[in-house]
Amino acid sequence: MIVCSCNVLSDKDIRTACCADERPRSTGQVYGCLGCSAQCGRCARTIRRIMDEALEAAGGACNGCAADPKS
Template sequence: MIICSCNVLSDQDVRSAVDAKRTRSISQVYGCLGCRPKCGHCARAIRRLMDEALGSACASCNGCARSSES
């Protein structure tokens, strides 16, 4: 599914960038994908995808401070 129509970024593109680089900000995602934000309408969707990807990675990590909080 296309998440960013300005840069034609799919949800898979965003997930791949997060998985590969463990990006922590939307601007880092754009940088990893070789583009820049334009209109900004996709920011919430990108943040949601980042949270999902990082949340699932964190849940599977044994030494993470976040997973010991739960």
Template sequence: MILCSCNVISDRDVQTASKPCGAPVERPSEVFRCLGRAPKCGKCIRSIRSALDSSCGGEEPSRGQADLSACA
């Protein structure tokens, strides 16, 4: 599913965003950086954050951030 129409970022892109950077991705800004893109209108931030939060089985993120270290 497309989460960001400006940059054509899908939920699969969010799940695999840590591979280019070699570290777990915790924030939407890191997703953009790892994919070599930049937010434009910003409407997708909430959707990307939700995808990050559910990437590891929907566990509640600590301190408002998703901890994807268990996914690596």
């Protein structure tokens, strides 16, 4: 499913970016990981939700990633 029509990013693209070694900590970093940047910003909340779900699914495998705001 396309979640960002400006950059033609799918939910799978977002999940893939969240599983990369350099886990993005913000929606801006997700765009950067995928070689683009925010345009209209309408998708930001959806991308954030997908990020949260992906990081939650990563659970204990997450070492100091975005799920821990102190690191």
